[in-house]
Amino acid sequence: MNLSDEIRKQKIAKLTAYDVRFPTSLTLDGSDAVHTDPDYSIAYVVLKLSDSPVEGHGFAFTIGNGTDIVVHAIESYRYLVEGRSLGDIYGNFGKFWRDLTNDSQLRWLGPEKGVVHMACAAILNALWDAWGKLEKKPVWKLVSDFTPEQLLSVIDFRYMTDAITQDEALQILRTNESTKAQREQEILKTGIPAYVTSVGWMGYSDEKIKKRCEEGLAEGWKYYKMKVGVSVDDDYRRAKLIRSVIGYENKLMMDANQVWDVQQAIDWMHKLAEFKPLWIEEPTSPDDVLGHEAVAKAMNPLGIGVATGEHCANRVMFKQLITRGALQFCQVDGCRTGSINELLSILLLAAKHKIPVCPHAGGVGLCELVQHISIFNYICIAPTFENQMTEFANHLHEHFIAPVVMKNGRYHAPLVPGYSAELKKDSLEAHIYPHGSVWKELTANGQHKPRH
Amino acid sequence: MNLSDEIRKQKIAKLTAYDVRFPTSLTLDGSDAVHTDPDYSIAYVVLKLSDSPVEGHGFAFTIGNGTDIVVHAIESYRYLVEGRSLGDIYGNFGKFWRDLTNDSQLRWLGPEKGVVHMACAAILNALWDAWGKLEKKPVWKLVSDFTPEQLLSVIDFRYMTDAITQDEALQILRTNESTKAQREQEILKTGIPAYVTSVGWMGYSDEKIKKRCEEGLAEGWKYYKMKVGVSVDDDYRRAKLIRSVIGYENKLMMDANQVWDVQQAIDWMHKLAEFKPLWIEEPTSPDDVLGHEAVAKAMNPLGIGVATGEHCANRVMFKQLITRGALQFCQVDGCRTGSINELLSILLLAAKHKIPVCPHAGGVGLCELVQHISIFNYICIAPTFENQMTEFANHLHEHFIAPVVMKNGRYHAPLVPGYSAELKKDSLEAHIYPHGSVWKELTANGQHKPRH
Incomplete structure (x- = not known):
């Protein structure tokens, strides 16, 4: 990896983690069949560098209670991060990725799944943010400018080689190399397609659903998602x-x-089926590859695809889902799998199998992150928008320094250096749980009751 | 479920969790290709009851750093446990299991895997321990005495019904019902078969391996396990x-x-292959069902089976491994999946497919737990010892109030009420991390360096 001496010599001076929550359960934004009362939250990481004012900001997305557990896990990885030079990290990022995700004691708590993997993702997201800022590029541009060989060097291919070899991955990247510049120009002009997810949360009234749909049409949206699964009669009526x-x-x-x-x-x-949905998302346990395959087979004659991924633990699960045809829409998440390093291997495999990638977003900050993933996927790996759209939900963007820019139902390419992950200082402080001003007030007036 | 009024009316008065570690990394007990320096540890739960001196003790097994994260997670479930009546819990244990493992916010951190699932397992193990003590029965006897219908009522069958229905499970239990008493008598007389795992840890010298084998033979052991995977030449020599x-x-x-x-x-x-191993254990990622299937197919002509399970996250993963023939030996763990409630569904499915169950043990306290699982599996579910043996490692038993009793390479049935999970008070206090006397001393004399 080409790194300037100025970047290479720097060290991670300090890792700090914060429990940041937004009281979305008050309005039932985000409610569904199993997540009945989410408070959209992030386990938030700030990395300070030894010889630069640049900070790396990153996070893992959570839904309230338990964010503190992820923060605790992030702090357990501190000893592998603080004092490490950026030359050591970015110079062989694939190796660093494995050092972090396969720490000989912490890996027992996963491995590569759940709390510890989300903690690693938060740290790695902050490292990508710092790298973008140091190179003065948004992360999508940083990754898009890599040579195929540089891009491969950030990936740990362990457990993937029976599905995609490094040579096959290189071939995909090289095929797209010569036309990258024109796709970058296109993206800078017209952005990337999105779909809106906020019309049919489980807790919404019929009037609210109708109003949201009408607003969506007025804004030019073409894709609408609804929650199902509590009562089939209710689902029928709402559909x-x-x-x-x-x-x-x-x-x-x-x-x-x-x-x-x-x-x-x-x-x-x-x-x-008479309402002709494009897909059914997360029909069953996210761990059930063969169950998803059975559902996909049964849905195929109805013209309905299976979509999944937001709870998919890691590349090994995606490998199986993709190679078995158990999903038709690959919904990678920016915080559950091990950041861009792991996502790249999934995107490459999806491209090999011509599976469209439609990243999971919404929540808080996920839209900000995954727009980068969709953009570098389009530029370097899967140069099509056929069925490749990125989820969008219109809330909580105001808390970010560089929020997403949406026009005509499309994400416009972020131009600010970094991974768009940095919260405004005031928002961060007000939402720290449980002592930020927002939570102190909600607790004092009885609108929030701590769970432990 | 039949519960006396005395049990039914009691409440969980207090849940306390402890980080307990044993400095096994000093001797490289337990070292292998990826876990190079484990300190065998437990996230330990004590439940106090409202109207009885009985305490429920349970734990999740870990390997050092990160035990504190599981303890933290256990504390996050406190609000679902404290104040709850035993009638409410044991009266519909399957429902309580789902309430706990699918808490609407905490489930995001799994779901049903990793840190949060291990935390649930520790709490559930303590609940089973309390139940046994209240009924004055070892847990294997408590479960064996259930009617088939009572036994099914503790299980949450969600995500399992495409592989095994409640009716099929009932059929298996009823078939074995009339002969339970004679198997219980047999077990009480001769115990259950075990295999020893301590001969070939990666960090052991050749002399130590040889000595351990000779000791094993002298003690009457018939099964020996070695670690492989760092260097094929080294593996060849040691085999x-x-x-x-x-x-x-x-x-x-x-x-x-x-x-x-x-x-x-x-x-x-x-x-x-020339050394004719009975099985190859954990050949690849524990999440790779289809990878294990490919290995199993390739090993079949060599007469080598595939064994896995100690890192298998939950019943959904076991469901796929078992139904695809991806494992020939099912190594359930007492602490990683959701305690006896979830294990029962896995044992029933294994029995349906005639897959032998060889529980994972070793570490600290795992032998104490899984002997119960193997015994009720033999009495109620899979009445054979053909290839059904339980792992054993001869260390750290001295810290338990009712340690395993081994004779002639067999576990003898524990007779003390409960789940054999209770640590001696002195051992608990001395090994609490980082302030127990053992750790204070190791830290003071430089033999232990805290990682954060």
Whole structure:
């Protein structure tokens, strides 16, 4: 990896982690069949450098209680991060990735899944943010400017080689190399396609759903997602309502958030098939590769795809889902798998199998992160927008220094250096849990009751 | 569930969690290809009851750094446990299990995997311990005395019904019901078969391996396991050494601790096949169902089975491994999946597919726990010892109030009420990290350096 001496010699001077929560459960934004009361939250990392005012900011997304556990885990990795030189980290990022995610004692708590993997993702996201800032590039541009060989060097291919070899990955990158510049120009002009997810949260009233759909149409949205899985009659009624507003010229997606057993998913979706959803998302346990495969086979004659990924633990799970045809839409997440290093191996495998990548977003900060992933995926790996759109939800962007810029239902390429992950200082301080001003007030007036 | 009023009315008055570690890294007990320096540890739970001196003790096993993260997670579940009546918990244990493991906010950190699932397992293990003590029965006897219907009521079958229905499970239990008493008598007389795992840790010298094998033979052991995966030449030499001592009338198993990619596992094991191992354990990522299937297919003509499970996150992963024939030996763990409630669904599915269950043990306290699992599995679910043996390692038992009793290479049935999980008070206090006397001394004399 080409690194200037100025970058190479710097060290990580300090890692700090914060528990930051937003009280979204008060309005039931984000409610679904299994996550009934989320407070969108982030376990937030700030890295200070030894010889530069640049800071790396990154996070893992959570939904309230338990954010403190991820913060605790992040602090457990401090000993592998503080004092390490950037030359050591970025110079062989694939190796550093494995050192971090496979620490000989901490790996027992995963391995490469759940709390410890999310903690690693938060740290790695902050490292990518710092790298972008040091190179004065948004992260999508930093990655897009890598040569194919440089890009491969940040990936740990362990457990992936039976599905995609480094040579195959290199071939995909080289094929796209000569046309990267023109796609970059295109993106800078017109952005990338998005879909909106906020029309059919489980806790919304019919009027609110209708209003959200109408607003969506007025803003030019073409994709609409609704939550399903609590009551099939209720789902039927809400699907009918949404279709009555958005018509059939726009796309409708359905999201079950893991609520069904395999056969139950198949039976339920037969009853909703007349509304022609583009996909059914998370029909069953996110760990059930073969269950997803069975659902995908049953949905295929109905023209419904299976979408999953936001709870997919790591590249090994994605490998199986992709190679078995168990998903038709690959919903990578910016914080659950091990940051860009791991995501790149998944994107390359998806490209090999021509599976569209539609990153999971919404929550808080996820839109800011995943726009970078979708952009470098389009420029370097999968040069098409056929069915490749990025999730969007219109809340909590105001807390970020460089929030997403949406125009006509498309993300416009972020131009600010870094990974767009940095919170405004005031927002950060006010939302620190439980002592930030927002939480102190909610607790004092009885609107929030701490769970432990 | 039949519960006396005395049990039913009690409440969980207090949940306390402790970080307890044993400095095993000093001697390299437990070292392998990826866990190079484990300090065997437990995140330890004590439940106090409202109207009884009985305490529930339980734990999740860990390997050092990060035990504090699991303790933190256990404390996050306190609000779902304290104040809850035992009638509410044991009266519908399957429902309580789902309430705990699918808390609407904490589930985001799994779901049902890693730190949060281990935290649930520790709490549930303590609940099983309390139940046994209140009924004045060892846990294996408590479970064995359930009617088939009572036994099913503690299980959450979600995500399992495409592989095993409640009716099928009931059928298995009913088939074994009439002969339970005679198997119980047999077990009380002769115990259950074990295999020893301590002969070939990666960090041991040749002399130490040879000595351990000779001691094993003298004690009557028939099964020996060695670690492999760092250097094939080294593995070859050590396998030859072990076979030269134990001969071919005893069984040898090999354990790679997830170090290989799929094709690498197949190639490596071809080079060690001449030593006729019974199984290759954890050949690749524990998440790779299809990878294990590929290895199993390649090993079949060599007469080598695939064993896995100690890092298998939950019943959904076991479901896929078992139904695909991706494992020939099912190594359930007492602390990583969600305690007896979840293990029962896995044992029932294994029985349906005639897959032998060989629980993972060793570490600290795992032998004490899993002997119960193997015993009720034999009495109620899978009435055979063909290839069904339980792992054993001879260390750290002295810290438990009711340690395992081994005779002639067999576990003898524990008779003390509870789950055999309770540490001696002195051992607990001395090993609390980092302020117990053992750790204070090791830190003071420089033999231990805290990692954060």
